[in-house]
Amino acid sequence: MYKSLTSNQKQILEKEFSFYKSLSKKHQKQFRHRVASFIDDKEFVGRSGEIVTLEMQTLIAAVGCMLSFGRKEYLYDMIETIIIYPDEFYSSNNDAYHKGEFNPRLKVLVLSWKHFKDGYEVDNDNYNLGLHEFMHAMHLETRISKHIDGMRFKRHFHHIMARIADKDVRQKLDDKQFFRAYAFTNQFEFMAVITEYFFESPKDFKQHYPILYDHVNKALNMQIAGF
Structure with a gap:
C-alpha cells in the first residue's frame, strides 16, 4: 500500500x-x-x-x-x-x-x-552535498549486502575501477579534467563525485565518457528514470 x-x-x-x-x-x-x-x-x-x-x-x-x-x-x-x-x-x-x-x-x-x-x-554545477553523502552510505552498505541491488552495484563498481585503472582512460581523465580533482582522493570519493556529475551533467558525462557513464547508470539501475 x-x-x-x-x-x-x-x-x-x-x-x-x-x-x-x-x-x-x-x-x-x-x-x-x-x-x-x-x-x-x-x-x-x-x-x-x-x-x-x-x-x-x-x-x-x-x-x-x-x-x-x-x-x-x-x-x-x-x-x-x-x-x-x-x-x-x-x-x-x-x-x-x-x-x-x-x-x-x-x-x-x-x-x-x-x-x-x-x-x-x-542543479547543473556538479556539486550536490546530499547526493555525495548518500552515495557514501549506499557504497558502504553495498559492500556487505547480499541483495540483488548490492550485487549489481558491486559488479559495476568493479568495472568502473578497472576502467579508470586503464592507462589511456586515466590519461584522458587527467588531460580533460572533466571531474574535479577531489574525485581522485580515493575510490569512495571518486564514486561520490561522479554520482554528482551523473545527475547534474548527464549529457556531458555521457558524451565524454560513455562507458563510464553506462556503468554508473547500471550500478544505480537508473534506466527506469530515463538516464
Missing part, C-alpha cells in the same frame, strides 16, 4: 525538485511513497539552533530517494539519524569543519542545511 505525502510536501516536490517533475505520473506516485517511507524511517535532529522543518525532511528524503530510485532496497539501513546544522560544523573525527559527513558506526548522516540547499537548487 502506497504511503501519501501532505499537500504541502507535494508542493515542495513540485516547486523545488526537478527530478520529481521529470518522472511519469506512475513513478511520481512511487517516489512520493518512498519519500514518505524514508521520513517515517529516520530521526531528524536539528543542531546549533536549527529547527527541523517539513521542507528539510521532504527535500533530504527526496535526494536520498532520487539516488536509490532504481533500487528495491531504497531506505539506507546504515542511516538511522540525520543531523542538520545551519552551516558548516566541527567534526571531532578529523578535527576539521565539514559541510557533510556520514558516520557508519553511529549510523548518522550529518548535513549543513545551507550547503545541502545549494546542492539541489543549483
Whole structure:
C-alpha cells in the first residue's frame, strides 16, 4: 500500500525538485511513497539552533530517494539519524569543519542545511552535498549486502575501477579534467563525485565518457528514470 505525502510536501516536490517533475505520473506516485517511507524511517535532529522543518525532511528524503530510485532496497539501513546544522560544523573525527559527513558506526548522516540547499537548487554545477553523502552510505552498505541491488552495484563498481585503472582512460581523465580533482582522493570519493556529475551533467558525462557513464547508470539501475 502506497504511503501519501501532505499537500504541502507535494508542493515542495513540485516547486523545488526537478527530478520529481521529470518522472511519469506512475513513478511520481512511487517516489512520493518512498519519500514518505524514508521520513517515517529516520530521526531528524536539528543542531546549533536549527529547527527541523517539513521542507528539510521532504527535500533530504527526496535526494536520498532520487539516488536509490532504481533500487528495491531504497531506505539506507546504515542511516538511522540525520543531523542538520545551519552551516558548516566541527567534526571531532578529523578535527576539521565539514559541510557533510556520514558516520557508519553511529549510523548518522550529518548535513549543513545551507550547503545541502545549494546542492539541489543549483542543479547543473556538479556539486550536490546530499547526493555525495548518500552515495557514501549506499557504497558502504553495498559492500556487505547480499541483495540483488548490492550485487549489481558491486559488479559495476568493479568495472568502473578497472576502467579508470586503464592507462589511456586515466590519461584522458587527467588531460580533460572533466571531474574535479577531489574525485581522485580515493575510490569512495571518486564514486561520490561522479554520482554528482551523473545527475547534474548527464549529457556531458555521457558524451565524454560513455562507458563510464553506462556503468554508473547500471550500478544505480537508473534506466527506469530515463538516464
